Amino acid sequence: MADQSKLSTILAHSHYATSFEAESDDEVYDERKESLVRSMLQEIGEDPNRQGLQRTPLRVAKAIDFLTSGYELSAEEIIKKALFEEDVREMVIVRDIEFYSMCEHHMLPFFGHAHVGYLPQGKVVGLSKIARVVDVFARRLQVQERLTSQVADALMEHLGAHGVAVVMEASHTCMMMRGVQKQRSSTVSSAMRGTFQDDPRTRAEFMSFIKA
Ligand SMILES: Nc1nc2c(ncn2[C@@H]2O[C@H](COP(=O)(O)OP(=O)(O)OP(=O)(O)O)[C@@H](O)[C@H]2O)c(=O)[nH]1
Numbered sequence: 001m002a003d004q005s006k007l008s009t010i011l012a013h014s015h016y017a018t019s020f021e022a023e024s025d026d027e028v029y030d031e032r033k034e035s036l037v038r039s040m041l042q043e044i045g046e047d048p049n050r051q052g053l054q055r056t057p058l059r060v061a062k063a064i065d066f067l068t069s070g071y072e073l074s075a076e077e078i079i080k081k082a083l084f085e086e087d088v089r090e091m092v093i094v095r096d097i098e099f100y101s102m103c104e105h106h107m108l109p110f111f112g113h114a115h116v117g118y119l120p121q122g123k124v125v126g127l128s129k130i131a132r133v134v135d136v137f138a139r140r141l142q143v144q145e146r147l148t149s150q151v152a153d154a155l156m157e158h159l160g161a162h163g164v165a166v167v168m169e170a171s172h173t174c175m176m177m178r179g180v181q182k183q184r185s186s187t188v189s190s191a192m193r194g195t196f197q198d199d200p201r202t203r204a205e206f207m208s209f210i211k212a
């Protein structure tokens, strides 16, 4: 793992950094990861010293740290920063939250949308924090079902809500680019907690909103 300050820099600059930043050729980000990538390039018959690949180990090390940065983040801290007392009793839904994750079997991306609903119990959470919680668990090696449950469990635990519902729809590149090679299939997973699990009408209301 790269040290914290380097990882923080990557997270801070991830929205506007370009691949052609003017950095020195001898820049080292994470020697161990870079050397593993160099070995991988050699194993696939590439020449890690050819011009186009010289900075690839460094770029891959940075990319992999970003794509797995969720291990360093706490859903509890994110939620507690923006929890507001509010006497709201109606369902709140944030839908179509795009996410990118990596399957733990092949370390290939799966990506799609998450729909998250909750029934408040005296508190509401800042809406962006719901999307941030999705990223906390998406930016790890995952299976889609566990990702869905972890988002639901974290929100249920730290929101103090009557219930939480999470539905995720994703395309798995390990099923598209290789293996069974099915381009149009998508996978839907759901995790219902509290009222959404116990009351079919609440669940149906949520499902009708996310389909709308
Ligand atoms: N349940 C679940 N399975 C997943 C997920 N991501 C990938 N997989 C599956 O994990 C399984 C791993 O199966 P294996 O037979 O060990 O691996 P494989 O030989 O590469 O399998 P194929 O993909 O069928 O070629 C595959 O069926 C993948 O489709 C996920 O998020 N959830």
Ligand SMILES: [Zn+2]
Residues within 6 Å of the ligand: 103, 104, 105, 106, 107, 108, 172, 174, 175
């Ligand atoms: Zn996979």
